[in-house]
Amino acid sequence: xxxxxxxxxxxxxxxxxxxxxxxxxxxxxxxxxxxxxxxxxxxxxxxxxxxxxxxxxxxxxxxxxxxxxxxxxxxxxxxxxxxxxxxxxxxxxxxxxxxxxxxxxxxxxxxxxxxxxxxxxxxxxxxxxxxxxxxxxxxxxxxxxxxxxxxxxxxxxxxxxxxxxxxxxxxxxxxxxxxxxxxxxxxxxxxxxxxxxxxxxxxxxxxxxxxxxxxxxxxxxxxxxxxxxxxxxxxxxxxxxxxxxxxxxxxxxxxxxxxxxxxxxxxxxxxx
Numbered sequence: 001x002x003x004x005x006x007x008x009x010x011x012x013x014x015x016x017x018x019x020x021x022x023x024x025x026x027x028x029x030x031x032x033x034x035x036x037x038x039x040x041x042x043x044x045x046x047x048x049x050x051x052x053x054x055x056x057x058x059x060x061x062x063x064x065x066x067x068x069x070x071x072x073x074x075x076x077x078x079x080x081x082x083x084x085x086x087x088x089x090x091x092x093x094x095x096x097x098x099x100x101x102x103x104x105x106x107x108x109x110x111x112x113x114x115x116x117x118x119x120x121x122x123x124x125x126x127x128x129x130x131x132x133x134x135x136x137x138x139x140x141x142x143x144x145x146x147x148x149x150x151x152x153x154x155x156x157x158x159x160x161x162x163x164x165x166x167x168x169x170x171x172x173x174x175x176x177x178x179x180x181x182x183x184x185x186x187x188x189x190x191x192x193x194x195x196x197x198x199x200x201x202x203x204x205x206x207x208x209x210x211x212x213x214x215x216x217x218x219x220x221x222x223x224x225x226x227x228x229x230x231x232x233x234x235x236x237x238x239x240x241x242x243x244x245x246x247x248x249x250x251x252x253x254x255x256x257x258x259x260x261x262x263x264x265x266x267x268x269x270x271x272x
Contacts, residue, residue, distance in 0.1 A: 015137035021055040036070040046256040054255035062245035071250045079126045080249035085223045089242030091209040095202035100210040103153040114165045118193035125228040156203040164194035164203040183221035
């Protein structure tokens with residue numbers, strides 16, 4: 001059984017260091033647990049007061065709204081959502097002027113650049129951090145995706161210029177997300193990125209609808225993704241494409257506040 005309290009350090013010389021803090025404390029929520037009591041016990045175990053590269057993280061089913069006040073009262077914020085789209089859910093129509101085509105090894109510089117645009121934009125929302133080696137590790141990871149023996153990355157092209165990209169982990173590559181899926185086989189949408197000057201032009205919608213069509217026709221039952229909840233573009237975009245929140249990642253950075261204390265505010269909403 002998974003430990004309730006855990007701690008992990010991420011190698012600073014890895015791509016994982018881009019997606020989150022270097023030092024992560026986790027509390028594993030379980031149905032029926034006394035979350036306020038667990039949070040108070042956890043507070044005594046946290047380390048690194050004031051260290052911005054630490055985080056305390058709790059992942060809850062998004063519908064467990066009765067558990068949110070204990071987190072809010074202790075300084076946690078909902079930063080990331082794991083959302084799911086079931087096969088056959090309609091997507092908005094693709095704009096005709098955007099052409100979607102498979103990415104190849106020759107496009108590696110382009111897709112790395114598009115990913116960096118997204119990293120820099122998402123760094124405003126509390127989890128993603130561009131590191132000195134982010135570009136190098138993105139290049140290695142994206143080359144691996146392009147070298148797979150199945151098509152998994154596509155470019156949006158307008159007037160012969162790439163303006164966006166999307167890639168997915170197909171079911172054989174998405175097992176690491178298994179506990180979050182409600183239908184199988186499932187895929188994971190690893191990245192959607194559009195050049196800053198092309199945002200709002202329909203390129204992201206064209207890429208998303210194309211990927212959904214490919215996976216629906218292949219018999220993939222569901223698609224999972226992470227999106228930044230504070231990002232004003234993410235929630236309306238993804239939910240217009242049929243995604244729904246399944247899990248919410250609550251985080252506090254730094255993990256330990258300078259003056260930890262126990263909240264005296266009510267831990268459950270009043271029921272009327």
